[in-house]
Amino acid sequence: MITSKEIESIFAVQLGKIKDDELRSQVVKIWVAGCERGGWDSIDELKKIPFTLLTDTKGVSFIEHTIAVTEGALALAQAQIEAYKKMPYRFDLDRLAAGGLLHDVGKLMEIERDGKGGYHKSHSGKCARHPISGALLAAESGADEELLNTIICHAKEGDGRPQVPETVLIHQADFATFDPLVMLSKGLLIE
């Protein structure tokens, strides 16, 4: 079983950016629940999960992706906070860090080992994509509706839908890590 302490250690820096103690433990609790539900028993296994099944990830892991998206979204908020004389809207940085860490938590249920050394979409993943399964899991742990919006609407499910400002940044940070890999695999990334 993957423990709270292990989750706290892999995401130590990003969890440290969540000021609210209750929200920080909620994020850890949701991750532990996701690992259990997805059948991931050890931190070594967890670290090997690829970040997506949709393109060649070139070795980028799900954990690395989660960290990059969380840090990227926080940096996008910081850039606006520092550059604008007056912010036209408000970023909740606690929600942004929590949403970054949780946006893909449903992949713990969506992805499974294929028994041949690789990974494929699980039965659960066929029934519900990770934004939906992740939000259901987070809701079970008492996540509020705005935090759920960051999970539900971070991918195509959010296209054209109302979003909290944190969702907008998580979406952009997410695709900033996804698009170059897709372009690389299609020969469209100029190097």
Ligand SMILES: [Fe+2]
């Ligand atoms: Fe993602």
